[in-house]
Amino acid sequence: MAPDSDRDKNSTPIAVDPRDPEFYQNPYPLYDLIHRGDQTFFWKNYDHWCFTGFKDVSSLLRDRRFGRQILHVATRDELGLPPPKPHVADFDQTEKHSLLALEPPEHTRLRGLVNRAFVSRHVEQLRPRIAQLANEMIDTFIASGDTDLIQNFAAPIPAIVIAEMIGLPAEMAPQLLKWSNRMVAMYMFGVTEATERDANQASIEFMDYLRSQITQHRRAPREDLLTHMLTAEIDGTRLNDDEVISTAILLLNAGHEATVHTTGNGVKSILESGIAPATLFASEAQVAATIEECLRFDAPLHMFTRYALADIEFGGRQFTKGETIGLMLGAANRDPKRFNQPNKFDPFRNDGGNVSFGAGIHFCIGAPLARIELQIAFSELFRRLPHLRLAEPPSYANVYHFHGLQRLDVAW
Template sequence: MERAAGTNGWRFAALADAGTGQVDRVCLDPRDPAFVQDVYAAYRRAHRESPAFFWDDYGHWCFAGYDAVDRLLRDRRFGRQILHVATRQELGWPERPTHLAAFDAVERHSLLELEPPAHTRLRRLITKAFVARQVERLRPAINALCHRLIDGFAADGEVELLSAYATPIPLETICTLLGVDRAAGPQLLAWSHAIVKMYVLDPPMSEQVAANEAARDFAAFLRGQIAAKRDVPADDLLSALIAAEDGGTTLSEDELISTVVLLLNAGHEATVHQIGNAMASILGSGLEPTALFDDAEATAATAEECLRHDAPLHMFTRYALEDIDLSVEGQIIALKKGDRIGLLLGAANRDPRRFEAPDAFRPGRTDQANVTFGAGIHFCIGAPLARIELQEALSVLFERLPDIRFARPPRYGDTYHFHGLESAPMRWD
């Protein structure tokens, strides 16, 4: 029995499934512009009718409920990789194409893609260099950077905020943190943009080739940076990563490269989108923006609600590491080893069973929580830095330009997986 077409092109179909009863399926191209421009309308329907559903276009089960997403992020029966417990032949997967060899080499040692014990060792080493450096001490420099950027366009009365403000903040910060010359920033950004296009559904061949070339060139650049830091260590993150040691082990050069690429790609792409999304949330709320940043506590609460209200990453996938009869959302879902699941972070952050008035922007809400940075062993290692960047970017902007507003209604970019504005033209008097 098929139901009526869903909001923004979603089509829910309740299909009889032997042994499990009713199974809800969703048919929707995630590149559908109507869906991309208002994903939350579709999420509202999913929450009402089927918070667990099989998304035909992706070919796997997806979960929209907060409790389910939070639990499955922590469930050790699932992992970000599967080939450490099964071969491609066992899973019926084809061999990886040779035109992605350089991209795969960078991904192979990415902290985000590994599972224990390799993940445990790598995260411990990175944590020694990254978290132990107390990223809070970067706040004054980030604050000064925000002021410097605004100095460059404040007198103009208008600006495209993503390129002139949201992009330089995390890019210059990560370059400074790593000890990489800021002049390399535009090239690093170009490589990052090319690489992350591999994380959407079915990227075209031209983007696959471009991503592979970017990964190759990025890795070559970093090998030179690593060699220089080995010869002349400095007070920076890359030198600290090179020197990090745990139980007699250190990071290999390939692990160092994968780590730096991940820090730049994940930290930069997500933060740029989050700043733009936050502006849309704040200015669309009807609240007085400057009142949201009265002090450090108010600023932190506002930033946290921005993270919940409109997250930059909406799907996090995991593999079943064994055959599992998964009990979730009132269903028993039979998964085979190697099956993928999709955890809808943006939907979970708007779950009406978890949040009062989930679509409302309410800084300081008593039910504040979000899965924007994930949970479990893959919780974002850069979350403390991302929070500082967001807090400073927003508070300084509204301090300097209190009447800033969108020059035209904001529109989201044409990709679902990375959820962010395509541009942010702003003006002020």
């Protein structure tokens, strides 16, 4: 929806192509520009308003007048939306029951059935396994003197951890990553039909695999999340197979994506900062603070969208029912009104905090697990490789929403 003259009088529309390498390699100069104004702007390329202020983003993440779902309160005809594309029907099926795409009461029911597996006291028990995996990965490349840290360290660890939690074989992790990467490509700006068809095929293969696993788990129940989703009840109801499959795919995709990006972005930030790694991992408290600064300084997700669920007002602007807004997580984390020297990587700052995991009912269900994975992986990496350094200038992948490195070539 294009801005009309009244709504646009306080903010100049901005045209920045999210596929422009100059932008997605470093979006922070744009954020700095926006922060010098009223921190809200109309992004012409996306055709919606965006919020960059930490206070606004934090508030909107919790504002129940905006939601991740819209077709539960309006029809496609009412909103002027095109019909679904037949060639992505299977991909759409994986999203139909996704926690990220639902609002209460469906969201409440699904999250309630899954949440207990991710509470802090449960994921704390995974610390020894995560440390074991981190060291096993390091063992595979330490003798070579160099490696691509994304492929050989950042990606495998969270993929194996979430697969094992769900109840899938660790050896399936590489295949799960391939399916996930093909599906996540759907969130690129200006996605092509070829990408859509490939993501749809990956969805078919992923769902077929999970159906076979559901059959096995029904025959032989186990102590894992998949069995729990198949057997647990809330108010006398259980998840159906489609709901279990959507939830498993979301957990697998989201359960590694942000952690991979934060590992790559965070190691890059540490190595470029010049701060001695030994000072960053000297205590549990400092390890935790370092990870939070990594999440703030170079966030793994830069935009999260919401629909206005009714005609409403926020921040002096009117939004019509069905209108999309963009919550700029990466920009909010660099808000100079919230952080002192926001463009400085400072793991010792006393004004920490971030919105990288979201907030409100859609706060990342895997945040406790991700934090533990990052704390252990970073600690083990810099303990084993104290002289780690960048071997090549890192570059970010062309997927603006998901802000992560293509490669991280390091040496020691």
